[in-house]
Amino acid sequence: MNFLDLARAVFGLAITLGIIGLAAWAARRYAPQLMARLQADRGARRMQVVETLVLDPARRLVLVRVDDEERLILLGEGKELIEPRSPGAPR
The missing domain is CATH 2.60.40 (Immunoglobulin-like)
Structure with missing residues (x-):
């Protein structure tokens, strides 16, 4: 594996983690009612x-x-x- 392949793999991993983090941030920021609904769907808690x-x-x-x-x-x-x-x- 040469340096170019290693750099491409690291760059791809960074992009993937960045997209996941951006989606989580956007869900918390712009859709709090969606997050609350997902929490409430778990059923009645004792x-x-x-x-x-x-x-x-x-x-x-x-x-x-x-x-x-x-x-x-x-x-x-x-x-x-x-x-x-x-x-x-x-x-």
Whole structure:
């Protein structure tokens, strides 16, 4: 394989990746309703992230809703800590 063949292969790969990136950017920029519709077509979800709070570079708090129950989860440093439910708390 000579230099010209290698340059042609690299140029072709760069053009292909550029077209894919341009299509993704255009879809996000000019068709957000299309992206939202594609996300909604997955069906009803039981779990969703309500809110996320970054505490520091290693830890974050995540508020997750499962069915009608919200749980607070501390993520980071290789550990996950889930808020314990109070004995009298409604389910």
